[in-house]
Amino acid sequence: MRVLDHLLKAIRDAAVFNPEVQVAPACILWPDRDRQWEAVIPVLQAELPELMILGDYVPEKRSGPAIWLRCVIAGRAEDVSLPEDKTPIVYLPGVSRQDLRAVESCPDHLKPVAELQYRGVIWSQINAKDWTILAWLKSDQGGLGLDVAQDNEAKSAMQLALYRLLDEEVSLLKGKRLDKDYFNTLLTGGDPIRDLLQWLDQGEAFQAGRPEHEWKAFVEVCRSQLAFNPQSEGVLAGSTKLANHEGPWHAVWERYCEAPKRYPHIPGQIRKCQPPVFDLFADDKVAGGWPQWNDNQEINLHRDLLALAKVPAHEARAKIKELEKQHSRRRSLVWTELGEAPLACALEHLSIIAETTKTSLAAGSVDDLAGGYQSWGWRVDDGVLRALAHVDAPSDVEAMTTAVRAVYLPWMEDSARYIQKLLDGASYPGGTCLTAKPASFSPGDCVLFVDGLRFDLGKRLVDSIEARGYEIFEEPAWTALPSVTATGKAAVTPVRDKIRGEDGSPDFEPSVADTGQSLKGGYHLKKLLANAGCSILERSADGDGQGMAWCEFGDIDHEGHDRGWKLAKHIDALILEITDRIAELLAAGWKRVRVVTDHGWLLLPGGLPKIDLPSALADNKWGRCASLKPGATSEDRLYPWYWNPHQYFALADGVSCFKKGEEYTHGGLSLQECLTLQLTVTRGESAQAAASVEFTDVVWKGLRCTVAVVGNFSGLSLDVRSQAGNSLSSVVVGSKPLKDNGTASVVVENEEMEGREATVVLIDTNGSLVAQIGTVIGGDVI
Template identity: 65%
Template sequence: MSKILKHLLKAVREASIFNPETRVAPVCILWPDRDRQWETVIPLLQVELPELFILGDYAPDKRIGPAIWLRCVIAGKGDHALSKAHPPIFYLPGVSRQDLRAVESCPDLLKPLAELQYRGVIWSQINAKDWTILAFIKSDQGGLGLDVAQDNDTKNAMQLALHRLLDEDIELIKGKRLDKDYFNTLLSGGDPVRDLLQWLDQEHAFKNARTENEWMAFVAVCKSQLAFNPQQEGVLAGAEKLANHQGPWLGVWERFCEAPLRYPNIPALIRKCKMPHPDIFANESTFGGWPQWNEAEENGLRNRLLSLNNGLVQTVRSELQELDRQHGPRRQLVWAELGEAPLDKALEKLLEVAELTQIACASGTLEELSAHYRSVGWRVDDAVLKALALIEKVVDLEAVTAVIRALYLPWLENSARYLQQQVGVSGYPGEALATAKATAYPEGQCLLFVDGLRLDAAKRLREMLENLGLDVTEKVIWTALPSVTATGKAAVSPIRDKITGNDGNSDFEPCVMATGQSLKGGYHFKKLIQDSGWKILDHMDNGDGQGNAWCEFGDIDHEGHDRGWKLAKHLANLLKEINERIDALLKAGWKSVRVVTDHGWLLMPGGLPKTELPNTLTDNKWGRCACLKPGASTDQKLYAWYWNPSHHFVLADGVSCFKNGDEYTHGGLSLQECLTLELTVSRNKSVMPPVSVKVTDLVWKGLRCTIGVDGSFAGLSLDIRQQAGDALTSVVVEPKSLKQNGAASVLVENVDLDGQKVVLVLLNDEGSLVTQMDTVIGGNSA
């Protein structure tokens, strides 16, 4: 859509267009305005036109000065740098074109400008008359060509509403009769609900930005439509009415909830009001407009969660179900959207942990254990991370940690011990170096190494890649033991057949088979890759898609060691960066990108349990693995090193750790550390199959549209547009994400659109259209 302001700016600037065959470039554009009709909006235009100067009393910081100063501006003697693309524009309030033409009788203060009418150009109508507001809006020769009444009341109202008029979209008012009623409505804001919310949010700024006429028009509309006098009752009375949202204020409240971030000061304003005293039946339907009530509910939830510390697993599950019945509805309130209900949102993920951990990852064969973890078990890890990601305050972390340690820690412990027991009987299911098969790398494939891409993170990454329309296949990989980068990175590289391990390696770092040179530091590792005919791409290099390439990207493991539990808060952004990197590699021409990793990890807020292993027995001791000194003995279990089966090391039992207080660590034997996914990503060569989504319900109540959707609607959002493929033609306050039940509701702000045909669209996370259907604003689907 095109604003009137944009057309005005373009029209003024285009006055300087000239034929170089017959004229020289004008040194300036003169804008005479005898009746000062444009004067009130000139400061606004100066923001958009840095070359716009004003004739008046000397105030150079505001680009205002007398005629002689304006001459200095042209000569480049002032402090204002002139644009090479646009000549300066001189707005002349109270001056007409005729004043400049009458050089002899021209007032002394104008005489320095008189000759500029010959060296410059005057912005005027085709009939040489000065542009008035009415002429510009009405004329179809250099103006907008709109239908405007010409009576004096309309002219007066139009001038008073000029600053609002400039913000109007031309396409929306073409064909309308613009009369005094239109401009008076525009003067009062055209949308009393929006104006009321803006006033509540920015009381003094709102009033100061309006003329007395505009302010009184706003007051009159509020009195008429909301039975509320802003001038007499004040913002606190208005905030109280908004929080209670009774009667006509319900619509105001719903508008606030549509886009609360537009009004950041309203929550604090409501907090200044005295909330009605809640009784034992208080709930979100009665007190949901009060942030104080929501805060009290969060405090109560926090205390209940803290009380679950060291509770019996079944008791904790039952308590979470009860808490969700009590607090779940608050997740639909505006306070949750504003981030003021983090515990309530975390509760939803904790309940998921409670439900999923009822099925233990501690039964069946190793193959069955792996299959269960890949289908269900990883979701427990994912839910824990998503619960932690919502937390900002230390007191909230303590509450969430209490539940995680009560439910997740025993589940982790049982699954790890069961895996270790089965490995003791059947052997480690990972591929042994001695029997490893050569890996095929197709021409045009790039191998992307991501340090610490745990299985649940890989599942998230796969979903993100598929949302880009990419084909993704996954392959289960058991990591090399121990599950640390020194051992695992080389094991997934294309040159693992040129690597071995010596008996003297106590740091789990293998070496070059031919020379015995350690791979520590990376130099010899990269040299082996290059000597094998592979390219190495640094972080900024996407390559050319020819041959094969190795590149490393992603800081998951580094962030985990540095941040502990806070990795959960950063994981989504880390995965987004990896997602973008893969997409860039494919766009650079690689036929496929194979994503490999070295290990997973354990994460436990508050620290993993510690197990003792004296330093006197070890040459090297990490969080979950240790290398014994020659001749030392221990009751701990010994495991063969991937790079040298005759070289053994110790792994901690269960999910315990050799160090105290580690929240993030790896190197041991657990599903989270050892079971990973290799993702192979390629561009979809065929047409993307349609997403299975169907709009089953569409209801208009006034200007509010509510829909219901069936099918694969996760991650989709609702928008209403005048043109389906153009986001700039959206007519709603803002698109809304579909809720878990497939419903969404949006509001059309402009009442003048009632009855117009539009397009309802559903969008994915990338903003691409998934489906669309025609509808009529305020009516049934067309």
């Protein structure tokens, strides 16, 4: 029970009587000479409809003079009525029991109620003294029997904090020492460290937004617990102590580090203070509280990374490893969470690049080369993207660009030249349309085409899908040459055998084998797919899981061409979108989602090296490939076109590019562009078991959606989303678990959503989609 509950009971219990020898008391008088209880009377009146106050005539507040109180008790006042089953209670502020004893000498304004002491009872201590707050809290005879300090500071804090104390559980107060610190802490909200951090963050606005008694209590808590006076010492002194986080301030610092974004102005406050002098190798536990120290560390790291432009690759790798030892500790500091250590964060991935690129891929056969890349080489490309994702400021981008180019460019150039040399005059492992293995697809397959899903991104996608509880089969695959969408997309369709390349095609676009109609624009490709029995699913359509389907999704290649190196900052969001799309398709009933892609790509901040190819020699010149004019010759290597082995085209040497300043491009021959990962995704065992669930009813009543399902629905929850696979697109107040009878209801919180299309989904405990059905909010199933 709360303190309030005990207080209410204690007051009402004063009216308990023995009907065998007594009559019911006319009222309960509550004298309070020092007005200690006055501040909480409004709270008590909300709980005690029978509680009246001696004071000014304000009947709506059940307050009035003594004669009016007599009338109310007698049932003769028309302006207020009391509950018939409760004994009236009269609170007497500024009046003691002694004031009522002698009616003749009693002040005139009290005489009408003085007589009530004989017909009523007085709520008082067993020794007939008035109940003070201290007495009631301490006494075990009619009070709570708590351990309460009795010094003046504790009494003062106790009275100020009484309205907060009323909500405390008595069981939690037993055995606790209630002193001035406890009451002051209670008065300031029960969390003095939070209040201190808010004060440091808000400055004068913190004090201005609080009553004077709460501010005083806050000051007293700081003085007692931290030996610090906010009133006299000020915010900057407190910020200095926070940064140094010594003694009792260590707990304050740890609390700040738990959620620094709640206090956005604290770093600025600390920056106004003068930090101690730290050497280069200062202990981060000491120096790490000062953003100025972290700033200097970032400046030093920036300088050291820029210096890598002047050293050979092997020295750059060694230097990066040295820098990682020096700066890695800063990633555990609060400044990292606040985004103030971007180079230190990027350095983690840069060091992986440096360590991994010590080993060259350029050795052995093509199979050896591919095996090394599949095993560990892709991690270098992944590391580059993860490192670049951390930087924003132009100076940081410059430093990271310099470092990446120092160790990554020679390594990728080496492997590209090696594979080009191996395949000079030899067969490309991806073959041509005449030698490639026939496409193998089965009923229940939905082929999901993702443009530009490079090998390392395929690995990220695997991790994302596995986290949802799905099963995945990975299969490395060589793209069609040249590694551009026009050539590669058609090569991964179920209708590959119905496509050929026309002689003289300059744009690498194949055609329908029977009619010669170009696949450019996609119309004739979709027509081939439809004629072969494939459903064409548009971007938001899911199909019914029957037969086979073709679906295109993902903006990786588009984003890469638009953003250049900044693609790195959007990879995780793009992968999440693809994961959600796969989840939607499996939930719609497809047995397998076959993820395929057309090509990978090269990405290098600062631009890939340029190689010249005179325009006079080329019919069509892309970033990494070109179709030559009839009779033209070039020193660049020539390769047969996948769709027409009698037509050749030129590929840029190494990782160079026919265009200047290209940071993102593809079309050439390299592991990054040509070795991809195809995925087959199915439901895991738990998802397969749950997949038998079916909707039997979806009913809208206004904005409330009620569903009924049958099957294995144990552990499933109901949600309504604007995008089925995106949990952030939920439009309801909250998802709800299905009841034992297979039903659940959810409510759409935004009335403006009524009439819009959405998807009713069932999700398991991992957040994976299990089943879904289209609907119109407030309307019908679609």
